Amino acid sequence: MRTLGKFILMSTLALSGCETLAKLRPEMTQSSDIDAALQSQMRDMPNSWQSAQMRIGDVEIGWIAQLGDPVLSNLVAEAIAHNRDLLAAAANIEQAYALARQAGVPLKPIIGASSGADRTMFLDGPIPDTSALNWGVSASWEPDIWGRLKASEQSAYNSALAAEADYIYAQHSMAAAVAQTYFTAIEARLQIDVSQKSLNTLSETDRIVDVQYLEGYAMAQDVALSESDLAARRADVAIAEGRYRQSLRTLELLIGRYPAAEVDVATRLPALPPLPPADTPATLVQRRPDIRASALNVASAYYNQDQVKVSRLPSLSLSASTGSSSSQFIDLLNPKQIFINLAGDLSYLIFDGGLQSAQLDEADAGRRAALHSYAGTVLTALEEVETSLDQIQVLQLQAEALESSASEANRALRIARIRYNEGESDILDTLNIEARVVSAESSLVSARRAILSEWVALNLALGGSWE
Numbered sequence: 001m002r003t004l005g006k007f008i009l010m011s012t013l014a015l016s017g018c019e020t021l022a023k024l025r026p027e028m029t030q031s032s033d034i035d036a037a038l039q040s041q042m043r044d045m046p047n048s049w050q051s052a053q054m055r056i057g058d059v060e061i062g063w064i065a066q067l068g069d070p071v072l073s074n075l076v077a078e079a080i081a082h083n084r085d086l087l088a089a090a091a092n093i094e095q096a097y098a099l100a101r102q103a104g105v106p107l108k109p110i111i112g113a114s115s116g117a118d119r120t121m122f123l124d125g126p127i128p129d130t131s132a133l134n135w136g137v138s139a140s141w142e143p144d145i146w147g148r149l150k151a152s153e154q155s156a157y158n159s160a161l162a163a164e165a166d167y168i169y170a171q172h173s174m175a176a177a178v179a180q181t182y183f184t185a186i187e188a189r190l191q192i193d194v195s196q197k198s199l200n201t202l203s204e205t206d207r208i209v210d211v212q213y214l215e216g217y218a219m220a221q222d223v224a225l226s227e228s229d230l231a232a233r234r235a236d237v238a239i240a241e242g243r244y245r246q247s248l249r250t251l252e253l254l255i256g257r258y259p260a261a262e263v264d265v266a267t268r269l270p271a272l273p274p275l276p277p278a279d280t281p282a283t284l285v286q287r288r289p290d291i292r293a294s295a296l297n298v299a300s301a302y303y304n305q306d307q308v309k310v311s312r313l314p315s316l317s318l319s320a321s322t323g324s325s326s327s328q329f330i331d332l333l334n335p336k337q338i339f340i341n342l343a344g345d346l347s348y349l350i351f352d353g354g355l356q357s358a359q360l361d362e363a364d365a366g367r368r369a370a371l372h373s374y375a376g377t378v379l380t381a382l383e384e385v386e387t388s389l390d391q392i393q394v395l396q397l398q399a400e401a402l403e404s405s406a407s408e409a410n411r412a413l414r415i416a417r418i419r420y421n422e423g424e425s426d427i428l429d430t431l432n433i434e435a436r437v438v439s440a441e442s443s444l445v446s447a448r449r450a451i452l453s454e455w456v457a458l459n460l461a462l463g464g465s466w467e
Contacts, residue, residue: 063459064175066273067452071266072182075255079178080171082256089167096160103156106149109141114323133332136323143318146310155303158296165293172289174254176460180453181251185265187449188244191442195236198438202230205417205434209427222427229431236438269448275392276459281382288463294370294377301370305363312356314348381461388458395454399447406440413437 064073080086115135122129144150206226212218249259257263285291324337331337349356413433419425 063273063276063456063464064179067179067270068273069266069270071264072179072270075182075251075263076175076178078257079174079255083174083254084256086167086170086174089163089170093160093163093167096156096163100153100156100160104149104153106142107144107153109139111137111139113137131327132325133327133329134323134325135332136321138319138321140317140319143316145316146313148307148310148313148315151303151307151310155300155307158300158303162293162296162300165289165296169289169293172460172463172465176456178251178254179456181247181254182265183269183449183452183456185244185247185251186267186269187445188240188247189265189267190269190445192237192240192244194438194441194445195233195240197441198434199230199233199237201413201434202226202233202431205427205430206230208421217423218427225427225431229434233438269452272451272455275455276462276464281385284381284385284463285378288381291374291377291381294374298367298370298374301363301367305360305367308356308359308363311359312349314346317345317347319343319345384461385458388454388461392451392454392458395447395451399444399451402440402444402447406437406444409433409437409440 064076113136115133117131117133119131120129142149209218209222209226213220213223245261248261248263248265251265252259252261252263255263320343321341322338324332324334324339326332326334326337413430413436416425416430416433420427420430
């Protein structure tokens with residue numbers, strides 16, 4: 001009982017000193033402190049987007065469904081379920097939460113039990129054989145006087161939340177990547193059609209040139225030029241077919257299939273849905289998962305700094321154990337054989353060669369780095385939205401101009417072919433105009449695909465979910 005009294009007295013004195021010793025360290029980080037630090041990183045935040053005109057409101061979710069392409073919807077769902085990078089990210093989340101649970105373990109007492117038996121035998125001699133039985137129960141606990149253990153747990157927990165937010169953004173990005181690759185595959189397929197259409201036109205032109213040459217109305221030079229362009233267009237068809245297969249393999253890789261270039265895609269690009277409402281920059285900061293992850297990393301860094309700060313203060317550990325040892329099983333529970341041991345240790349590090357000071361500098365640098373990284377993430381997100389809003393307008397103007405260019409080029413080709421057939425122009429004019437038709441139609445297909453890809457990028461930049 002005398003030992004127990006000393007143990008309780010020492011623990012009481014240590015705990016009663018917390019109020020005084022707590023004044024030696026800064027207050028533990030509060031959410032308001034972190035929020036204020038984050039707000040200080042966002043200077044000159046505008047109230048509206050510079051590239052937006054009247055598109056202000058809440059960002060809608062389910063942008064994949066707005067495209068009205070069930071094939072694309074199924075491919076996105078398959079990618080979310082089977083993409084290897086996403087599966088690895090999901091496992092990393094489980095690992096992060098497991099580490100957070102481990103960080104919280106020291107806040108609770110640790111209890112263990114043991115039992116054993118041994119027998120010592122002598123081969124020859126007067127010493128009799130002996131047996132020994134024992135059992136024991138022990139417990140240890142470190143009271144979290146300064147909040148060091150809690151800060152460690154909170155740091156790990158915020159890191160886990162950040163990993164989860166990063167995973168959500170990775171899902172958003174994966175849906176966008178599948179959609180954009182899907183559009184690229186359709187574009188490649190349409191480029192085959194453009195090249196094949198031109199090949200058919202050139203084949204007819206070449207046939208006419210051959211007939212006119214045999215009748216003496218065309219020169220050998222005309223035949224050579226026609227054959228040259230015809231061969232070049234065959235090469236274009238082969239190249240377009242190769243690009244189409246490559247885009248299918250890229251798409252299959254994203255959705256977790258073997259890259260066999262066998263996945264089905266639509267034969268035409270979907271119609272462009274209405275542009276998503278752009279909302280406001282301030283709302284974007286609250287909504288985008290990657291920005292939320294960066295903010296959580298800042299919180300984790302603050303808690304880590306708190307943990308290092310208070311690690312310089314004294315630490316208290318309490319332990320207790322009980323058990324007994326006897327040569328007879330029946331005596332193991334005999335009160336006279338049972339012992340109780342109580343211990344309390346109050347330790348304080350006097351000299352560590354500057355280790356804690358270096359650790360504090362490291363934690364402070366980590367906190368500042370997390371804040372700057374957060375500010376960079378916010379600025380990057382704002383730039384992505386402004387760029388997408390601007391580029392969609394540019395691409396729409398480009399597509400309108402290219403549509404007019406392709407239409408006029410086709411009209412010019414029809415006139416040129418009539419004039420050539422009537423002997424009013426040479427074959428070179430017809431072939432040059434044909435090349436313009438191919439260029440305009442190919443560029444128009446690419447522009448229409450680019451508008452859809454930018455529309456997807458805008459939804460991703462605004463933090464909209466595909467679901």
